[in-house]
Amino acid sequence: xxxxCFSGFxxxxxxxxxxxxxxxxxxxxxxxxxxxxxxxxxxxxAGIVNMNITGANAxxxxxxxxxxxxxxxxxxxxxxxTKKISVxxxxxxxxxxxxxxxxxxxxxxxxxxVTLSTLGADLLLNIGRSSGSCKLQYTGIALASKGAGxxxxxxxFTVQTQ
Amino acid sequence: MKKSIFGITxxxxxxxxxxxxxxxxxxxxxxxxxxxxxxxxxxxxNPGALTVTTGTAGTDALTSVSxxxxxxxITQNFGPTVKITxxxxxxxxxxxxxxxxxxxxxxxxxxTVDISNTSTGSGVSxxxxxxxxxxxxxxxxYTFSALASAGTLTSTTKTVTLTLTN
Amino acid sequence: xxxKTQNMARNLAGSIxxxxxxxxxxxxxxxxxxxxxxxxxxxxxxxxxxxxxxxLQINRVSETTNQPLPAENAGSRLLWTSNGENRKITVATxxxxxxxxxxxxxxxxxxxxxxxxxxxxxxxxPKDLIRSVSRSSGSCTIKYIAAADVSEGTxxxxxxxxxxITGG
Numbered sequence: 001x002x003x004x005c006f007s008g009f010x011x012x013x014x015x016x017x018x019x020x021x022x023x024x025x026x027x028x029x030x031x032x033x034x035x036x037x038x039x040x041x042x043x044x045x046a047g048i049v050n051m052n053i054t055g056a057n058a059x060x061x062x063x064x065x066x067x068x069x070x071x072x073x074x075x076x077x078x079x080x081x082t083k084k085i086s087v088x089x090x091x092x093x094x095x096x097x098x099x100x101x102x103x104x105x106x107x108x109x110x111x112x113x114v115t116l117s118t119l120g121a122d123l124l125l126n127i128g129r130s131s132g133s134c135k136l137q138y139t140g141i142a143l144a145s146k147g148a149g150x151x152x153x154x155x156x157f158t159v160q161t162q
Numbered sequence: 163m164k165k166s167i168f169g170i171t172x173x174x175x176x177x178x179x180x181x182x183x184x185x186x187x188x189x190x191x192x193x194x195x196x197x198x199x200x201x202x203x204x205x206x207x208n209p210g211a212l213t214v215t216t217g218t219a220g221t222d223a224l225t226s227v228s229x230x231x232x233x234x235x236i237t238q239n240f241g242p243t244v245k246i247t248x249x250x251x252x253x254x255x256x257x258x259x260x261x262x263x264x265x266x267x268x269x270x271x272x273x274t275v276d277i278s279n280t281s282t283g284s285g286v287s288x289x290x291x292x293x294x295x296x297x298x299x300x301x302x303x304y305t306f307s308a309l310a311s312a313g314t315l316t317s318t319t320k321t322v323t324l325t326l327t328n
Numbered sequence: 329x330x331x332k333t334q335n336m337a338r339n340l341a342g343s344i345x346x347x348x349x350x351x352x353x354x355x356x357x358x359x360x361x362x363x364x365x366x367x368x369x370x371x372x373x374x375x376x377x378x379x380x381x382x383x384l385q386i387n388r389v390s391e392t393t394n395q396p397l398p399a400e401n402a403g404s405r406l407l408w409t410s411n412g413e414n415r416k417i418t419v420a421t422x423x424x425x426x427x428x429x430x431x432x433x434x435x436x437x438x439x440x441x442x443x444x445x446x447x448x449x450x451x452x453x454p455k456d457l458i459r460s461v462s463r464s465s466g467s468c469t470i471k472y473i474a475a476a477d478v479s480e481g482t483x484x485x486x487x488x489x490x491x492x493i494t495g496g
Binding site for chain 2: 357358359360361362363364365366367368369370371372374375376407408409410411412413463464465466467
C-alpha cells in the first residue's frame with residue numbers, strides 16, 4: 001500500500017511543475033531529481049493466533065501431539081535487492097515446540113520449516129525488489145510427557161539483507 | 163504562495179511516507195499455544211473367540227483358554243496418577259470367569275484381574291500409576307474359564323471397556 | 329440476615345458451585361476403548377480310570393458251602409466331569425461269553441450322580457453304573473467281584489471293561 005502511494009507521489013512530483021506553470025506563456029526548464037529511498041514494508045493480516053492441543057490432536061500410543069494453523073498471511077514489499085525475511089520468537093524457554101513455514105510465497109523461496117527460537121532464522125529468501133505474500137503455517141508440537149500448559153510467543157518477522 | 167504551500171505539503175507527505183515504510187520493516191504477531199489435558203486409549207482390535215472345550219475328569223474347573231492377540235496404546239499428559247480400569251457391559255453368569263491382564267511400561271500392572279463381576283460404572287483397576295507420555299502396543303491377555311457345574315455356554319458376546327482416567 | 333453475613337453466604341455458595349463444576353470437569357477427563365469378546369463353553373465329557381490292570385484270583389473255598397469264595401478288588405477309582413445335562417456312566421465288557429461271573433459296584437460316589445447298586449457284566453449291552461450325572465465332576469471307587477461255581481470248573485478269562493459317559 002505504501003509503495004503504491006510512494007509511486008503516485010513520484011509521478012505527481014514529475015507532473016506538478018508543468019501543472020503549476022501551465023498558465024505561463026513561454027518555456028523554462030529545470031532539473032528534477034527523483035530519489036527513491038530503500039523502502040520496505042511488512043504486514044501481517046492477524047495480530048493473534050491461538051492454537052490449542054486437545055485430545056483430538058492426540059493419537060493413543062504417540063507422545064507427540066501436533067496442531068497447525070494457517071490463518072495468517074504475511075505481506076511484504078521492498079525495492080531493495082537481495083532481501084530475505086527472518087523470524088524469531090520472544091519466548092526463550094518454551095514448554096512446547098513451535099514451528100513456522102512460509103507456504104506458497106508469490107515471490108521468493110520458502111526456507112525449510114523453522115523451529116522458532118530467540119535467534120532469528122530464515123523464513124523466506126530472495127524477495128528482492130518485489131511485493132508479495134505467503135501464508136504462514138504454524139505447527140505447535142507438544143509431548144504428552146511434558147504435561148499440560150501454555151506458551152505465549154511474540155513472533156517477530158524482519159526483512160533483512162540476504 | 164500557492165506554490166510554496168503545495169511544495170511543503172508534498173515534502174511533508176514524502177517524509178512521513180518514507181518513515182512509515184521503514185517502520186514496517188518488521189512485524190510482530192502473538193501466537194498462543196495451549197495444551198489441554200489429554201487422555202487417549204485405543205486397542206488394536208477384538209480378540210479371537212474364547213471357547214472352552216476341554217476339561218480333566220474329576221475336576222469341576224474346566225481347562226481355561228487365553229487370548230493375547232490384541233494390544234492397547236495410551237497417551238496422557240495429566241500426571242502420574244492416571245490409571246486404566248476395565249469393566250464388562252454386564253456381569254458374567256456365575257460359574258464363568260473372565261480375567262484380564264494388561265502389560266504396562268509406564269505404570270504398574272495389577273497382573274491378572276478378574277473382571278467377571280464388573281459392569282458399566284463398576285470397573286476395576288488393571289493398571290495404576292501411569293506416568294505422563296505414551297505407551298504403545300502393550301499386550302492384552304484374556305483368560306476365560308468355566309466350571310463344569312455351570313454347564314455349557316452358547317456363543318455370547320461381551321463388551322470390555324478399558325478406560326484411561328485419573 | 330446482616331449484609332455481611334449475606335455476602336459471606338453468597339461467596340460460600342459460589343465456591344461450592346465452582347467446586348461442583350470443577351469436580352464434574354475432572355471426572356469428564358477420560359478416554360475409553362472397547363473390545364468385543366465372544367465367549368462359549370462347548371459340551372464336554374471327560375472320564376478317566378485310575379488304577380492299573382486288575383487281577384482277581386478265586387482260590388479259596390467256603391467251609392460252610394464248599395463253594396469257591398468270590399475274589400474282590402476295590403483298587404480302582406473312576407473320575408468324570410461333564411457339563412452336559414442328564415448324562416450317565418455305563419460299563420461294558422468285551423467278553424461276551426464269560427463263564428465266570430464279574431460284578432461291579434460303584435462305591436463312595438462323590439458329589440452327584442446316583443449309583444446302581446450292582447452291575448453284572450455278562451457281555452450284553454452296556455449297563456448303567458452311575459445315573460443322573462449333570463453339570464458335575466465326581467469320582468467313585470470301583471469294586472470288582474468275581475465269582476465262580478464249582479460246576480464252572482477252572483480257567484482264566486479276560487475282560488476289557490469300558491466305562492462311557494453317555495446320554496441319560
